[in-house]
Amino acid sequence: MTHIRTALAAAMLVVGSAAIAAAQQAPPASTPRAHGQHMREGFGPGMRGQLFKGITLSDAEKANVKNVQAKYAPQMKALREQFKPQMQAAREARQRGDTAALKTIWQNSAAQREQTKKLVDAERNDLRAALTPENQVKFDANVKQLQQRFAQHAGKGGKRGGRSAAPRA
Numbered sequence: 001m002t003h004i005r006t007a008l009a010a011a012m013l014v015v016g017s018a019a020i021a022a023a024q025q026a027p028p029a030s031t032p033r034a035h036g037q038h039m040r041e042g043f044g045p046g047m048r049g050q051l052f053k054g055i056t057l058s059d060a061e062k063a064n065v066k067n068v069q070a071k072y073a074p075q076m077k078a079l080r081e082q083f084k085p086q087m088q089a090a091r092e093a094r095q096r097g098d099t100a101a102l103k104t105i106w107q108n109s110a111a112q113r114e115q116t117k118k119l120v121d122a123e124r125n126d127l128r129a130a131l132t133p134e135n136q137v138k139f140d141a142n143v144k145q146l147q148q149r150f151a152q153h154a155g156k157g158g159k160r161g162g163r164s165a166a167p168r169a
Contacts, residue, residue: 050146051127055138064130072123079119083112
């Protein structure tokens, strides 16, 4: 199940591509709020926003990022639509507590997960290439930090905080 969550996290990373463009644009004149003021504490710009954390894009970089997003958006949408029946089946199996069905769904969706991973990696590489060398260094550090967070989450077995890892009697 942690692999499903990891695959979903990777897909969400790509799905939120519009957040980059929105986050990098100046707010409209009618809403003179400081960045982040309208968000509740604990809610950030999303995983995609985390890739660009601490990076101020130039106008040329913004255009390049927007082009990369436009390039990958149709492919990601098609993959999401293709993956939708499996995700629904997995959700229903989880609600029923049917681990055998989950395992089967997981095994049957391996090709789609691999395809999604390749697309996510390709988009991330193109996003990196759209940046100046100075911003690429920051981008690389953000990617590394996200990968470490995913690895830590996977190491916990996908369990959320507050649950005991002690065996049950």
